[in-house]
Amino acid sequence: MTMDQKNVLIEKICTEARILPVITIGREEQILPLADALAAGGLTALEITLRSAHGLTAIRRLRQERPNLCVGAGTVLDKRMMDEVEAAGAQFIVSPGCTDELLQAGVNCSVPLLAGISNASDIMRGYALGYRRFKLFPAEVCGGVAAIKALGGPFADVRFCPTGGVNASNAAQYLSLPNVMCVGGTWMIDGAALKSGDWAAIQQATAEALASLAKG
Numbered sequence: 001m002t003m004d005q006k007n008v009l010i011e012k013i014c015t016e017a018r019i020l021p022v023i024t025i026g027r028e029e030q031i032l033p034l035a036d037a038l039a040a041g042g043l044t045a046l047e048i049t050l051r052s053a054h055g056l057t058a059i060r061r062l063r064q065e066r067p068n069l070c071v072g073a074g075t076v077l078d079k080r081m082m083d084e085v086e087a088a089g090a091q092f093i094v095s096p097g098c099t100d101e102l103l104q105a106g107v108n109c110s111v112p113l114l115a116g117i118s119n120a121s122d123i124m125r126g127y128a129l130g131y132r133r134f135k136l137f138p139a140e141v142c143g144g145v146a147a148i149k150a151l152g153g154p155f156a157d158v159r160f161c162p163t164g165g166v167n168a169s170n171a172a173q174y175l176s177l178p179n180v181m182c183v184g185g186t187w188m189i190d191g192a193a194l195k196s197g198d199w200a201a202i203q204q205a206t207a208e209a210l211a212s213l214a215k216g
């Protein structure tokens with residue numbers, strides 16, 4: 001896949017999803033019910049982080065057992081992790097930041113890398129390699145909506161997935177920007193509901209998150 005094709009594909013995944021939930025699996029038995037609750041709430045793509053030891057297992061199992069979901073990998077920090085998630089079947093890869101090693105590995109990878117950036121210089125290093133879609137992280141700390149508006153000046157053909165500090169009160173504002181393709185975050189996955197396995201609550205919070213965007 002060329003970089004142009006990868007830019008188109010990650011754009012499609014993100015615009016269809018509108019919200020990219022960032023998921024860290026604490027126990028293997030959470031994998032399927034959590035994914036099912038998010039999907040029932042209306043989400044189409046999931047970012048499974050490698051923050052826990054269950055990340056790779058979750059990617060493998062969801063690819064096999066939930067083929068209708070688009071399964072991505074998150075917290076991919078280097079080429080070794082990229083190789084692992086690619087082998088596990090990840091359909092896209094997300095990183096919190098970028099290194100030259102990771103950006104180059106993303107060019108050679110068979111699936112798109114949504115590379116994390118936090119400033120214009122990061123964008124320029126990715127841009128030179130053909131990247132046009134990025135995750136802004138941590139979005140609220142990096143200047144939030146104002147930063148994305150400002151970056152739209154020099155980088156008119158770049159679009160973003162802001163993540164980090166996005167929640168019910170600011171998601172619609174981000175999504176109203178023309179250079180935002182989706183927002184990422186964890187706010188619809190309440191920690192207590194996750195711990196107690198209250199999947200209905202997570203489904204409802206997800207549906208509400210999407211409905212509030214429709215209104216905004």
Ligand SMILES: O=C(O)C(=O)C[C@H](O)[C@H](O)COP(=O)(O)O
Nearest residue numbers: 022074075096163164165185186
């Ligand atoms: O693990 C990674 O690779 C990350 O980039 C971090 C996540 O994107 C944020 O933890 C989501 O942030 P919140 O929605 O504010 O909880």
